[in-house]
Amino acid sequence: MALLDFFKFFGKEENKSKDIAKERLKLVLIHDRANVSPKFLDLIKGDIIKVISNYMEIDETGLDIRLSRIEQEDDNYTSALVANIPIKRMKNIGKNNG
């Protein structure tokens, strides 16, 4: 047994296959769950419009929100909710609360 193997044997088992399984499942389920329910993104969309509208006037027809996969530095992918929200005009709240 090489020294390296020796440490691997006793050391923290890092690449346990069950952890890999769990991570993969979590990611795949994010997409499954969002995709099976078309209402899901619409619900989020509605809520986002509500919140943002308190602060700025937005172009609701140009609003684009979707789930996508983003590549990280370590070559792994993570899921992200990506929203593109065109702003028409800022409201005055920000200014007054300064």
Place this chain on the structure above:
Amino acid sequence: MGEVIVITSGKGGVGKTTTTANIGTALALEGKKVVLIDADIGLRNLDVVMGLENRIVYDLVDVVEGTCRLKQALIRDKRFNGLHLLPAAQTRDKNAVTPAQMQKLCEELKQHFDFILIDCPAGIEQGFKNAIAGADKAVVVTVPEVSAVRDADRIIGLLASNELPNPLLIVNRLRMDMVKRGDMMDIDDTIDILGVDLLGVVPDDEKIIVSSNRGEPAVTEDSSLAGQAYRNIAKRLLGEDVPLMNLQTEETFMDKLRKLFSGKNKKKH
């Protein structure tokens, strides 16, 4: 008034039929009046797992089509008082039955039995829709593997949109030796991912195969760990608070050594 419970999974071959047979038999052993419905039309199996295949005269399709009376199609299991089987038709397909017909059948059976267990076919098509139509409650069976858990999640979503929210989960074929070395997701992992309540954990047990060879459910076998697990599950369905079985095997010397060196035994400050 009885309760209708559908045993479902999404993915095939994870143990729906085994689970239906064993929970049903265990409930009968607890003194309940039980009927098992094989809803897997065209691929019937519950009859052979129960060892009742030679007693079939009429089936589920005969009942809904009115070829026979319901009572004529129910096979009484002479070994277990109160246990009955309504077999699936083997030469028809899933479209021979509609959800409305299943609903009506379940309503009728509820008048006469304490528990009606429905063995659901794999998949999410017509057979699934029929099987869940008359159900009051759903049990989802999965095994601790990525594909089965993913399908279970899909089924849980479909059940929720069909007025069966909060199904109960059974994790089948758990192998403690694999869990221990980190090569199988454990119960907490699985529940955490699926976000449902646990009804029970059934270990992988070769006695399940032996008992299906014989046509005698494993719950009748005292020494079967899986049988014990199913007896516990039946008790939980009856409202008893039965703790999860200890599936832990003895720690080997190598396990201890590994633990010692990986620092898991160290006290946290």
